[in-house]
Amino acid sequence: xxxxxxxxxxxxxxxxxxxxxxxxxxDGIEKLIYPSENIEETWLIEPVSQVVKSDKSRTVEGPDGxxxxxxxxxxxxxxxxxxxxxxxxxxxxxxxxGYDVAVIDPREAFASEERFPGVRLVRxxxxxxMAELAPDARTAVVTLTHDPKLDDPALQVALKxxxxxxxxxxxxxxxxxxxxxxxxxGFDEATLARIHGPVGLAIGARSPAEIAVSILAEMTxxxxx
Amino acid sequence: MSETFTDDQVxxxxxxxxxxxxxxxxxxxxxxxxxxxxxxxSQLVIRDDTAFTGSVSGGCIEGDVITRALDLMERDAPxxxxxxxxxxxxxxxxxxCGGRIRVLVEPVKGV
Numbered sequence: 001x002x003x004x005x006x007x008x009x010x011x012x013x014x015x016x017x018x019x020x021x022x023x024x025x026x027d028g029i030e031k032l033i034y035p036s037e038n039i040e041e042t043w044l045i046e047p048v049s050q051v052v053k054s055d056k057s058r059t060v061e062g063p064d065g066x067x068x069x070x071x072x073x074x075x076x077x078x079x080x081x082x083x084x085x086x087x088x089x090x091x092x093x094x095x096x097x098g099y100d101v102a103v104i105d106p107r108e109a110f111a112s113e114e115r116f117p118g119v120r121l122v123r124x125x126x127x128x129x130m131a132e133l134a135p136d137a138r139t140a141v142v143t144l145t146h147d148p149k150l151d152d153p154a155l156q157v158a159l160k161x162x163x164x165x166x167x168x169x170x171x172x173x174x175x176x177x178x179x180x181x182x183x184x185x186g187f188d189e190a191t192l193a194r195i196h197g198p199v200g201l202a203i204g205a206r207s208p209a210e211i212a213v214s215i216l217a218e219m220t221x222x223x224x225x
Numbered sequence: 226m227s228e229t230f231t232d233d234q235v236x237x238x239x240x241x242x243x244x245x246x247x248x249x250x251x252x253x254x255x256x257x258x259x260x261x262x263x264x265x266x267s268q269l270v271i272r273d274d275t276a277f278t279g280s281v282s283g284g285c286i287e288g289d290v291i292t293r294a295l296d297l298m299e300r301d302a303p304x305x306x307x308x309x310x311x312x313x314x315x316x317x318x319x320x321x322c323g324g325r326i327r328v329l330v331e332p333v334k335g336v
Contacts, residue, residue, distance in 0.1 A: 001251055003243065003335035009236055025255070028303040028331055057266035059256055068255045068329060070266050 005030050009072055016074040020048050026065045075100040076138050081126050081154040082145035083110035090212040091119045104129040126150050130157035140165035140219050159191050165222045167199035235279035239270040248273040249333045250294035254281050254326055261324035281328050294330050303331035
């Protein structure tokens, strides 16, 4: 690998931009391909789009030998609504899993740097904050406040977006009431079925850290299976 | 969250070691068959004094990959290594899980 190729890969990651590194296996010749730009080599268009979409690198047979396409997608994102206790271990552990974490909470006492060192904090109202963060198919959204005034507006944005995972903390009873409110707001049953509530896998989690494990396990299952 | 470590940080580590004046090689899983321990695209970075970070398997073949990587740090061309099932009773390098993998090993060149 050339040093400038390495620098370009790191730059793309800083800019949260997808890039594919194509390496000809015979001699190590490299091409950097940005899916957002025009691709000159027509034979690469389809395989590049396929590795970016599937997030799976692979080898392809080109006109001049075998190439390896290594995809570097921007990190998966996790948006947490509510800078509550559970959000602290959840944000930390999600970082280890490679997620780029943002925490939304308009309450400044909750969303403080001290409680969330190094985490992106968005201190505006959840509907505004969610519109700003623009969740996509590589984003998970988890609401944690139990407060309909904060959780519901965030869920309404998440349900209209292609997020791969939506979770909502709260008991069965809380969740039933939530579904009633969202139904009244015009969401149909199939759409509401996207919300995982009560959130997380049933592993008997009790502490905030254990609940974080159960949520991250369920998110991983949605992502990978 | 600077303490976190995903595959991405392998490249960051490579850049940091190069900046520190070291020679560096990169190993990447390019193909797997059967039950391979790490997915395609997984990377291992090797420093000229045998320090390494990341992985291309569950630890079964790293030792061999590192030895080969140190050999080719001076060369220009990449090398492709293949590993298959090992005989657990013999002193042979391979994958205990029964999979087969291909690994691209290449020096990082230029300043």
